[in-house]
Structure formats: structure tokens, C-alpha cells
Amino acid sequence: MASQEILREEPSRGSFVNDPRIRGLFFQTLVVIVLFGSVWWIVQNVIDNLQRLHIASGFGFLKGRAGFDISDTPIAYTSDSTYGRAIVVGLINTIIVAVAGIITATIIGFVIGIGRLSQNWLIQKICTVYVEIFRNIPPLLVIFFWYSGVLAVLPAPRDSYHLPFGSFLNQRGFYFPRAVWGEGSWLILVALIVGIAMAWFVARTARQRQMATGQQFPVFWTSAALIVGLPLLAYVLSGFPLSFDLPKQSTFNLTGGFQVKPEFLSLYLALSCYTAAFIAEIVRAGIRGVSKGQTEAAAALGLRSGSILRLVVVPQAMRIVIPPLTSQYLNLTKNSSLAIAIGYPDLTATAGTVLNQTGQAVEGVLIMMIAYLILSLVTSAVMNVVNARMALVER
């Protein structure tokens, strides 16, 4: 008690120079002053430089005529469109390649990651070699390899490779039949949506019934039948409205069909291969992170090995896997900016062109940064929702 009273009587000994609170305040004030000083200096310099170079400021340039062409345009765009539209085209291209890459990389990554844990020596070694190769070379090199090493040396359109389902592969990319939706094909879409909704409903009721009575219901086959069968039925009923526009070979080029350009193809393949190696390591770590006791306990309960994986190991592994998986998805999205090196018009490429044409570097870089930040935030938000559903529910 006595010592406590003494402490209370002497709140601070020594000079205030040694008081951490005052020191903190002093240093923070110093930092703020220095920061504001340099920001003010930079702003002054920027204003001076812009005036000297006769560069306008503000975002008015977004309404100006772009005047350059873009090779891949998912939305209507000509060189007469505005700069703003050009940037939007780039953003959409980034999103397309990122989403396609994320899906493929996840599939390859899970296969390779599980392969590395396989009992089978050969498969394990093959997967290890894959991971060790792709983890240790730069993504840009992988992109170049696909672009200049593989796709650029494919035969000319005249001697294209013929692939199944009427598709072709040549120097100018990959051609496959384009679906042409005829009149009444909206019925198919409606049927698909209804099928998915019904499958979800069936799964929910079956689960409730199993919880209540213990009786099982063949959910998988019913859902498959609903999701595939209903659109098929609609297809037949509406009088076969769907037809295919097949690519046709002529002397110098292929006409018709849907063309995937080599730029997109090499970017997509490279990002998928590269990120898959990292995802494989994450999946491996996740599965190994589930303690062996869990597997043994599940086996002691009499579950088969498939059910052990599906009901016990994977749900627990996913908890470990999802946070690093999210950051790999973000990395893939950011790496898609390497598109500029091979001329795929993604956000960085189109915004870079706009920046060079208008000279408005500050606004251009700002738009790029904000767009990527928003993409990152959206990806994180989606993955956080998934993570929350997977997380351990504690009482």
C-alpha cells in the first residue's frame, strides 16, 4: 500500500524531456511539419512544371476524343470514342483476364497441390518439379515464353492446327465456334435460372430432411438433372434456336467463329501457370495443417476415405487456405498489368496510352491507382465473405 501511495504522489520524475507522452507529441508534430512542408513543395513544383509544359489539369480530358484503336474491345469502342471509354475498356479487359486467370489458376493449383501430397511417388515428384520451376521465374518471363516462344511460332493461318469441335489454332490465336442465339433462346436462359433455383431448393430440403429424419436423398444427381435437363427441354421446346458460327478456313485467314487473340491467350496461360504454383503450395500447407488426429478420428467413426476428405479434412483445410489464397488472387490481378509488355490492352496499357497522349500524368496515375485499389478491395471483400462462411463457428 505504501509504495502505491508514493507512486501516486509522484506522477512524473525527472524533466519533461524524458516524458514519453511529450516526446511522442513532439515527434509527431515534427513529422507533420516535415510532411506538409514537402507536400507543399511538391505541389508547388508540380504546378510550376505543368504550367511550363502547358499541360492542363483536372479530369476534363476524359471527355476528349481518344483517337487510338484498341485491339480487344469487349464493349463498343472506336477511335472516336472518349478517353474515359478507352480506360473503361481497359478496366473491363483487366477484369476479364483476372477472372479467367483466377478460375484456371485455382483449378490447376488445387490439382498440383493435392498431387504434391499424393502417396504416389511419381505424381508427387512431377508436381514438385512444376511448383519449383514456376515459383522461381518471373511472371513476365512466363508471359514472354508463351507469347514469343510458343504462340508466335505456330503455323500461319493457312496451315492452322485443327482441333476438336471445329476449332483452330494458329499464329493469330485460337478460333472456336461462336454460339448464335436465335429467336426464343431467352427461354433457355430462363430454364437454366429456374433449374439452378430448383436445385438449390432441393438441396436445402434434402439437408433439412436428413437433419430431421436421417434419410438421404440423391441431391447431386437431381441437381445435375435439373440444371442440365431444364435448359435442354427449353431448347427442344423453343424449336432449336441455338446455332453455331463455325470458323472457316480461307487462303490467308480464318473467317467467322470467335477469335481469342494470342495476347490474351499468352497472358491468361502465363498468369494461370504462374499463380497455380503458389496456390499449390498454399493448398499443400492447408491440408498438412489439419492434424492427423482429425483424419484418424474420422476413420474411427467409420467414414470412408472420400467422406473423410470431403467432410472433415477439406472444410478445416479451407480455413487455413482462404486468407493466403485471397492474396494470391490479388497478386494475379496486379500481375495482369504485365499485359502492357505484350500489347494486351488492359487498364495499365490503355491508361498509359491516354497518359502519354494527354500528358496528364498525375490524373492518369491516380486513375490507375484508384482502379487497382478498388479491384483489390472488391476481391478482398468477396473472399472475406467466403472466409466468414468457412470460419469456425464457435459458441
Added chain:
Amino acid sequence: MQEHDMSWVRTEMALAQPAPASVSGPVAWVRRNLIGSVGDTILTILGIVIVAWVLPQVINWAFINAQWTGPDRTVCATVAQGGIQPDGWSGACWAFVNAKFGQFMFGTYPVEERWRPILVAILFVALLVPMLMPRVPRKGLNAILLFLVLPVVSFFLLVGGVFGLPHVETSRWGGLLITLSLSFVGIAVSLPLGTVLALGRRSKMPIIKMLCVIFIEAVRGIPLITVLFFVSVMLPLFLPAGVTFDKYLRALIGVSLFAAAYMAEVVRGGLQAIPKGQYEGADSLGLGYWQKMGLIVLPQALKLVIPGIVNTFIGMFKDTSLVLIISMFDLLGIVKQNFSDANWATAQTAKSGLVFAAFVFWLFCFGMSRYSMYTERRLDTGYRR
């Protein structure tokens, strides 16, 4: 004497059972690891098919059909393409790599001055190897030489302009020289900077904390290309008219800042893993903030996150290839630039050059990751429960 009534006693020996399947030796190994079950056998066959399909092609391409020396493109082109090889030939054009090797290493650094980067490389290896070997003493002196003296000496050696050495502009640097120097300086700058940022992020001073958080999250949220764009396009705008920055220096700033933000998050992970008792113990000993961090917390925290730090290094080493976008020619950039050399343009040139570049990158990255695994094992002094 007999307490239990034995109703039956075996009178003859049981028949010998067949010997159990052996659990050691090559046959048992194959049975266990390759053909354990039907599914396993199918997988093995699949694996053999993949290996049998890929491996001969790779070996054929890289060694058997490869052209090792030659004056120009004719050795690597088929007759139809104006060369000497038979139709359908496909092999690596190592002659291209051979002819351009000097460029791949030094860029357009003047040939008569190339002893300077070679000398720097020798000094670097001479200082790095004892640094990496745990048994060699005098680590402190070694570290000072490697991280403080060597950069200064290298700067004067490579740039020149003093002691009678001719000046070599950084725009003439290239190849592995740029890759290695960028990543070495990046590593030397990003680790301390990242540590300071991580400390700032965990600081109790709200303004410092906020600034660190903003910096780290903003940089981590954007691609390196955007950062490089930023430093190459915006930095000149930020400076007073007439003051210009070397392009190499700009790339250096971009790469270092980018890596520092990632490093900060890695170090923060280590700081968070240190039990509170360590902080309180240091406080109760009367240590100040920097003593507490420098003597107690950081040594433990950095040791914990060695794998993460090395991963960041590897990432940065790979990321230096992006300076190509702001038209600097690192190893990958110079390889790519040489594809357009009409003297060597064949169908195999690009593939060969890229495989060579990939091999060099792979060697460095793989070496780093193996060394980090070794260090991790060595420093593992019982944090594991």
C-alpha cells in the same frame, strides 16, 4: 495345480504361413509408392506417359538437337527458312545465347571497361560467401563491408568519373548487371525501411501509425508497374524545373519503396508473434524504446520471419524484370531486345533466349529459397511447441 480346465491342446505344429510381403527393398517400395491400389496404378501410368512425352522432347530440344556455336542465324534455321538445318528440325539455339552472352551480362557497357563490373561481382561474391557461412567469424565487420562499403565502392567503380576511370552512363548498363544491382540495393534498402515502417505501424503515436498504414496499404494495393510509372513519370514533375533524376535511380526508388511495403507486413507478422512478456521484460529492465526493439524484440521477430523475408527478396528479384516496361534493359529486357536482331531471328531464338533467362533467374531464386530453408533449420532454437 490346474486351475483352468483345458479342453483342447494343440499337439502338432501349425502349418507355416507364406512369408509376408516384404516391407523393404525396391520391390516393396514400388508396391507401396507406385502401384498401391488401382487408382494409384492409373496415376502412375498417367505420370509415366507425361514424363515419357515431355522429357525426351525437352532433352532433344535442349541438348541433342541444340546448336551450341555458330556465327549467325543460319545454324539455327531450317533450309526453308534460309539456314542449314533439315526441315522439321527443332532444337535450342544456344549459339544465339553464346554470341550475345556479353550483352546478357553487362548490356552495352563498354567492352574495354567490363573488368569493372566483373571486379564488383568478384568483390560481391568474396563478401557474400563468408556472410552466408555461419561458421566464419567477424559477421559484423563483414556486414558493414557488404552493405555499406561495397555499395559505395561499386558505385564509383561502375559509374566511374573518378580516379581516372572513364564515366559510364547508367543508360549503358544492362543485363544481369542491372538485375543484380537493382535487387541488391533493393534488398539492402527495403529491409531496414520495411522494419521502420512495421515499427511505425505498431507505434502508439496515432499520426505516425496512420501515415505508415496509408503508405503500406496504398503501395500493396497497386501493381509494381504502376509504381514504376509513378516514379518514372511523376517524379520529374515533383522536382523543380531543371533537376532531373537518373532513370536507373528512379527504378531503384520504385523497387525499394515497393519491396519495403511488403517487407513491413512480413516484419509486422514477426513483431506480433513475440509474446507480450518480452516487451514488458524489456520495459522492466529500464530499456528505452530503441534499446527494447533493437536488443530484445527485433532479433527474435526477424528470426521468426526469415522465410517471409527471403520470399520478399525472391519476389523482388523477380520483379526487377519489370523495369523493362520503363525501357530499361535488365536480363529479361536485353534478351527480349535481341529477338529483333535480324542476324539471329529464327523460330528458335526467342525460346532459347527465354529458357536461358529463366534458368538464370531460377538459379538465383532457387538458391535463395534453399538457403532460407537451411537458415530456418539452423536458427530454429525451440520456438516450436
